[in-house]
Amino acid sequence: MSALTRLTAVETKLFFREPMLVFFVLAFSPVLLVILGAIPTMREPSEDLGGASAISVYVPIIVAMSLAMFALTSLSQLFATYREKGILRRMRTTPVKPGVLLGAQLLMSTVLSVATMLVVLAIARLAFDVSLPRNLPAYLIGYLLAALSVFAIGLLIGSFAPTGKSAGAIGTLSFFPLVFFAGLWVPRVEMNDVLRAISDLTPLGAGVQSLQDAAAGHWPQPLQVAVMLGWTIVAGGLAARYFRWE
Template structure:
């Protein structure tokens, strides 16, 4: 645990030195929330959403989008860049094991993205009167599971991509379908039956619904939790299996 903690601290310091990646992974989602909240129509009740305000429905979407940005932009480029620059090859001569490296990256991502999530909840509440989750334990559970699922996918992309440029391209190709299924452009409440079922099977779709359920005071549906666990196990297992030092 001591070695994992030290490695996590080191990786966090290195990550904070990349301003562009840091902005898109940490600051972009809160900035988008502010922009959406400043649109007058986002603060008015919508008949399409059952009388709810769009900004209330979009907060969980933007939260999961922030997780996806971190996992599919920050982690993928970090891992692939390390391999491309020979950092991983040099680490191979040390006692560091792949599971420790992956664990440190996940822990760093969870902490930093968790801070971003708290910032968005505070901004949403204070600036736009968005209701805080009524079942906070359920909200935190749903957030933890969607974060682990998306970060596992990001680590898998980083493990397979040959270089940083390829990791960025692959991460973008994965990112946009996921945020679409999360309801960024078409709210889940207005999706057709087939599209909604596809969204339920995606990590961000299941994640958004879990966060919305917790915000409304309900526990997430077991199906959505199972989907998130399945993505975490499969993608995380493949990332560890296909991890390459060079």
């Protein structure tokens, strides 16, 4: 097995040893979807939502929220904790470079987040009769771009947070405005012009719009693609520039 494969397997085992983290990162999004879908009015077509049901509108929002949980409550806190405890420094004395640990965490987070996304889509389809995305390649592209942008933000937080607790606090403070502009409390279609304009410039706002467009059979709009790539390049570049291994 390669070093990346072994580290990914080890990090995955360590991840599943934290029940609360597993619940909030993996299970919370599907549970939230079930709770929302159990409300009868959420399954009824709404004129305010262009004839769509509220639950169908919330599926991309919940998918985006699960990405934010991975990036802001798991990825950022883990690297700050590893640095704080000297794990990254000790890895420098081994043939395995600390950068491989970064790759292992990103690989684990990507695989688990995709699994969560598939579970959400399956629950929405089987339990609440929400149609699967009509343009699957566009959906995957939008999902990948959204994942890259929020993972870059998570790495940026982990690059300058001095401790694991501070990374968790910063991640939590970042989580709520990001999911607000993704439409968790007020769907984007119901936002006023000012809120929607701000949402368009956030990674999850752009991500949700791309997923909704793909669900309707369209490709992501150039603005949303540019916003997600911009967040990825800027946040990822700053994370690479200021990331401290010890």
